[in-house]
Amino acid sequence: MSNELIKQIFGLIKLNNKLIAVESPLQERVKLLTNLASECQRLDINCYLWTLEDDALQQLSTNEEGLSLQRVDQYQAIAKSRREHYFEILRFWKTTDLSGILILEGIFPWLGESTTDPDFFLTSEWIKSALINLKLYNCNANKTAILLGSNATVSSDIAPEVPTIVQQLPAxxxxxxxxxxxxxxxxxxxxxxxxxxxxxxxxxxxxxxxxxxxxxxxxxxxxxxxxxxxxxxxxxKRIYNIQFLQPPSTPIGGLELIQQAFKTYKRLLSSLAKAYNLRLPKGILLIGPPGTGKSYSAKASSAQLGLPLIILEWGSFRSYGNLAEYKLKNLLALVDRINRVILYLDDFDKGFAGDDDLSKRLAGMLLTWMQERTSEVLIIASANNIQWLPPELTRSGRFDEIFKVDLPNYGERHSIFKIHLAKFDPRFRNGGDGYTEEEWKRLLKATQRCVGAEIQAIVERAAVSTFCEMFGDDVSPLQQLPSLEITLSALLAARQSMNPLAIREADRVESMRNIAALHGLPSSPIDSSIYSLGNVDIFG
Incomplete structure (x- = not known):
């Protein structure tokens, strides 16, 4: 562990702070206690530890084997005879002739914002009062209480009295x-x-x-x-509930204007761009109906820029309740430490559907971080309903670029089909093609208003039906696999078995498209392919 945290703690002690809050993750606890005890030994200061679990006071010291704990009998005798309050340690430290540093572990749950439970509230108020009295009573004594925990959140009424140090992720x-x-x-x-x-x-x-x-x-x-x-x-995944992906090799069909923007962002990451004080945009917002390729675009940006991708479902923060802000603070600290990374906020609008205080506080935290951060993080957020987002999030200087990701046009659907067909049918690999122009026109006409996710599903269904036609139930392993050639009729049959969202929920999708068109830049140029609407006989 860096000595920086220990320096910060003793810096505050030298300034005569009698109460100090230290936020340190549980896995670093033994190392932190060892370093604290070692520094106390060097300065000839006593160091004590009290834990909520066993209500025991231990004196800490270090030896060649590491951390050593010795029970303080003086406290045990008093605690045994006075059991009317579990936090007897606070009374004891106020009046004892012992001096030095007392580490209190596990007290933070009672120091947060007020609760509706009357017993918990009374205990909480008693502890806060006892801590303030302890500070006043020992203002001239060589005593310091360090409040230690994984989440050092304290309520606003005592926060000014307790300076907080957070153990940062190591550089x-x-x-x-x-x-x-x-x-x-x-x-x-x-x-x-x-x-x-x-x-x-x-x-x-x-x-x-x-x-x-x-x-x-x-x-x-x-x-x-x-x-x-x-x-x-x-x-x-376990700690932050995020996906962390190394840059994938993700081909993307269409959305050329977004891809051009990604190429620009890559150049802005260069040292030459920094020399001219040029920077990445604060944030990029992708808006449009579900399934149009917003998440796929984020993965494509990771591939284009060569940066890892963090995928976070923004709406999931609401499920954390009172811990939501703490979780977000830790996540943003992680993103800052990793530095060159893409933070993708999936379904960003769903986090604001409730329009409650929690979503506003989380939005405020994110905005402050976006405004003040110095790390080279590219933030991409996707939303189906931009009207759910608070206006302050969509103004310039927050999300600098807003793109409308629309239903794919004829040329884009052609590209998307080829990408997915190439996974199964070798004829479509390395720029190859298995269909005639007329077959393509027929397929693209039949899949009008299908989004990228639906095209993928159509190809996968057609691949399964082709496989089942080629082989029976009992297939012995083959020395050489025959090609899986997906026919146009298999794709058309798969399309017939599906009702696209843009047809099934036409009114809702059109509303999303219209609102997105008002706020966002186009993500694709006008279709100039040979399959564009002007070149397709829509009446067959």
């Missing part, structure tokens, strides 16, 4: 220094590659990931990077 230099100790045989370039794969994790997580990767056998540095990256993806 790449700190990770490299740590890796040099745990992987002494690695070269500088191997350490750098491993550190890059570890960015966004705490040192304790990195250590665990390394131990897990090399548990039973020796592995190469490249294999360790691969295993650490996989561990990080799984960890991010």
């Amino acid at each position: 790449i230099e700190e990770i490299s220094s740590y890796l040099a100790q745990v992987l002494p045989d690695y070269s500088r370039s191997d350490i750098h590659a491993t550190a890059n794969a570890s960015i966004g994790m705490y040192l304790a997580d990195i250590g665990y990931g390394i131990r897990q990767a090399i548990a039973n056998h020796e592995i190469t540095p490249d294999e360790l990077v691969e295993k650490l990256s996989a561990y990080k993806i799984e960890l991010f």
Whole structure:
């Protein structure tokens, strides 16, 4: 762990702060306590730990084996005889002749905003009052209480009395220094590659990931990077409920104007652009009906820019309730630390459907971060209903670019079909084509008002029906697989079995398209392909 956190804590103690809140993740707890006890020993200061779990006071010290805890009998005798309040430790620390640092672990739940539960409220108010009295009573004593927890949120009434320090995710230099100790045989370039794969994790997580990767056998540095990256993806899913994807190789059909914009953004990431004070847009908003390729565009931007992609379902934050702001704060800190990354806010509008205080507070946090951040993060958000978004989110300077992602035109549907057909039918790979121009015109006419997701489903259904026609139920493994050639009739049959959303919900989709057209720039140029509407006989 960096000494920066310890320096911050003792810096506040020197300024005579008697109450300090420290937010540190659980996995870093032992390391933090060890470093605190070690610094106290160096300065000849006593260091004590009280935990909510066992209501015991322990004196901390360090030795060659690490952290050592010794029970303080003086507190145990008083706590045993006075059981009327579980937080007797606060009375004890106020009056005891012991001095130094007292670490209180597990007290933060009672320090948050007020609750409707009367018993909890009374306990909470008592604890807040006891902490303030402790600060006043010990203003001239060599005593400091450190409130320690994973979420150091305190209510507005006592926040001015309790300065808060947050343990930040380690920077790449700190990770490299740590890796040099745990992987002494690695070269500088191997350490750098491993550190890059570890960015966004705490040192304790990195250590665990390394131990897990090399548990039973020796592995190469490249294999360790691969295993650490996989561990990080799984960890991010559990902690932040996000998908973290390395740049995919995603072909995209149509949306040329969006793709041109992505090429511009790539140039804005260069050091030359920085020299001219040019920057990425604050945010990009993609609006339009469901299934038109908004999520696909975000993946394509990741491929185009060569940046990892974080996919977050914005509406999911509402399910966290009182923890929503804490979760968002941690996520934005992660994004800042990773730095060069795309943050994709999927279904952004759904997070504001309730129009309640929580969604407004979350929007405020996001806006403040978007306005003040210095990291090179490209923010892309998608919305079906832009009218659900607060007006302050869509004004210039917030989401600088707004694109309307519409139903694909004839030329775009042709490109989308070829991308998906190439997954199954070799005739469509490497620029090949399996249909005549007339067959294409017939297919594109039949799939008018189908979106990209529906075209994918049509191709997949046609591939399944073709496979079932080619092979029976009991198929022995073949030495050489025959080609899966998907016919036009198979695609047309698959189309007949589907009712596209833009036809099924025509009024709603047209409303979305019209509103999107008012707010957004077109994402595609006018169709100039040979299959454009002007070149297709729509009457067959």
